[in-house]
Amino acid sequence: MIKRVLSILLVFIALYFVGVFIHTEILENIGITVPFSIKKLYQFHAGFSILVCINIVLLHTVNKLLEQLGFIYLGTMLIKIVLFSATFYQAIIKGENLATAAKLSLLVPTFIFLLTEVFFVVKIMNRKH
Secondary structure: OHHHHHHHHHHHHHHHHHHHHHHHHHHHHHOOOOOOOHHHHHHHHHHHHHHHHHHHHHHOOOHHHHHHHHHHHHHHHHHHHHHHHHHOHHHHHHOOOOOHHHHHHHHHHHHHHHHHHHHHHHHHHHOOO
16 A cells, blocks of 8 residues: 555656646747746646545545445545635636636646546556455
């Protein structure tokens, strides 16, 4: 279990640093500024993904919850959407006329971390006790 938790931590921390570096470099090279912090965006996704995956690892050890892990994961996705909307409210709701680059800057990290998170969750849920 410790090996799984460490691998989850390492992957998401590496994704955070690589993602922030590449994303900011691309935006700087193109000369685009976005109305939100790229670092905070990646911090939110990395932190929440780590939290979700580690909790799924821990809940996988409880026999009574094995059947409900998928529903628990769906519930965490709802919480993530609500917290993301609340955290980046100014950029999402108030920024009605966001440039295409700003919209993509919001979506790219979301999909990167979501796909990685789903990979880990499926791997955990398919694993037998």
